[in-house]
Amino acid sequence: MQKTVLNDVFELLQQIGAVSSESKFSRDWLCRSECYVRTLRFKRVKPSVGTLAICASKLQHYGRCMTATEVHTQLGNRFIELSERCHKQINADAVGWWKDEVRV
Numbered sequence: 001m002q003k004t005v006l007n008d009v010f011e012l013l014q015q016i017g018a019v020s021s022e023s024k025f026s027r028d029w030l031c032r033s034e035c036y037v038r039t040l041r042f043k044r045v046k047p048s049v050g051t052l053a054i055c056a057s058k059l060q061h062y063g064r065c066m067t068a069t070e071v072h073t074q075l076g077n078r079f080i081e082l083s084e085r086c087h088k089q090i091n092a093d094a095v096g097w098w099k100d101e102v103r104v
Contacts, residue, residue: 056086
């Protein structure tokens with residue numbers, strides 16, 4: 001897998017103890033099979049737009065919940081920042097589809 005926002009999300013979630021492995025991250029945060037991240041890395045491809053959207057949505061949801069408390073505001077802001085990075089990647093990938101007429 002190329003260095004993507006998902007790498008940063010995984011690293012943060014692992015640091016805070018929310019996930020213990022790529023398999024759990026793939027299943028619990030990306031709603032994909034447990035080998036999804038490993039397959040991306042092996043095939044050297046980017047995550048799908050759908051996967052980025054799911055991740056962005058979860059990050060935004062939990063980020064908003066955390067910023068509503070004083071205890072976890074900083075972490076919540078980090079979640080929201082990563083959600084925004086996911087959305088930027090989604091937009092960049094979409095522009096590639098309609099602007100350059102790239103087809104898979």
